[in-house]
Amino acid sequence: MISFTxxxxxxGVIFLAELPxxxxxxGLMLGTRYRASYVFAGVAAxxxxxxxxxxxxxxxxxxxxxxxxxxxxxxxxxxGAAILLFKKDEEEDDESVRAPADQSFWKVAxxxxxxxxxxxxxxxxxxxxxxxxxxxxxxxxxxxxxxxxLWAVGGLGILGGRTLMKHVPLRLITKIAAAVMVALAGFxxxxxxxx
Numbered sequence: 001m002i003s004f005t006x007x008x009x010x011x012g013v014i015f016l017a018e019l020p021x022x023x024x025x026x027g028l029m030l031g032t033r034y035r036a037s038y039v040f041a042g043v044a045a046x047x048x049x050x051x052x053x054x055x056x057x058x059x060x061x062x063x064x065x066x067x068x069x070x071x072x073x074x075x076x077x078x079x080g081a082a083i084l085l086f087k088k089d090e091e092e093d094d095e096s097v098r099a100p101a102d103q104s105f106w107k108v109a110x111x112x113x114x115x116x117x118x119x120x121x122x123x124x125x126x127x128x129x130x131x132x133x134x135x136x137x138x139x140x141x142x143x144x145x146x147x148x149x150l151w152a153v154g155g156l157g158i159l160g161g162r163t164l165m166k167h168v169p170l171r172l173i174t175k176i177a178a179a180v181m182v183a184l185a186g187f188x189x190x191x192x193x194x195x
Contacts, residue, residue: 003141010132010145011152013180018125018153020174027157030115034108036158040151041105042112043158047150049117054126055143058133067192073131074188081181083124085174116154125150128181135188 030039061069120126129146133139 001138001140002144003136003138006136006138006141007145007148010129010136010142011149013132013184014125014128014146014149015152016176016180017128018150019156021123021125021153027112027116027154030108030112031158034103034111038103038105038108039112039158040155042109042114043116043154044151045109046113046116046120047154048147050120050123050126051129051143051146051150054129054146055133055139058130058142059139061130061134062137069134070188071192073135074185074192076127076131077181077185077188081178081185085178135184 027039027043030043061072125146129142132146133142136142
């Protein structure tokens with residue numbers, strides 16, 4: 001059963017958390033050098049793999065006692081908010097993105113796929129997706145919301161990340177994402193205690 005409410009919550013949380021991440025910058029750099037549709041195909045496939053792994057991990061968590069899961073999820077959301085608020089800004093340099101030598105679909109999409117697959121493994125949004133899957137026990141809704149959010153950030157990064165960052169301060173986006181995670185942590189911890 002698909003819940004549009006869960007999808008919307010997951011989309012918002014993952015979108016805001018991923019927007020200030022290095023992925024948008026890496027996608028932007030590949031998108032300026034190569035055909036955007038080729039880059040997006042690789043990036044989208046890598047994000048789908050990451051979400052599938054996170055949903056599987058979150059589904060395993062649902063086998064544990066509900067109060068324990070909610071307590072762990074709450075603490076992890078607080079940790080995620082702290083990471084967002086206190087991490088130092090990382091600048092990506094042009095040397096960190098190895099561009100493929102030619103413009104063929106498979107080379108460009110493969111470069112985008114490998115870049116995201118390696119850069120995002122164990123990333124905050126992957127952990128958050130697993131937490132959300134455990135919290136809502138609706139893997140399809142969480143998966144669709146997370147994939148759409150990651151694809152949206154990837155697309156924005158590839159097509160116009162610099163323009164967005166000029167109009168919306170990165171610190172504001174980060175603070176909003178952290179506030180949403182703190183709220184989710186509060187709900188989860190309340191359920192763990194009151195449960």
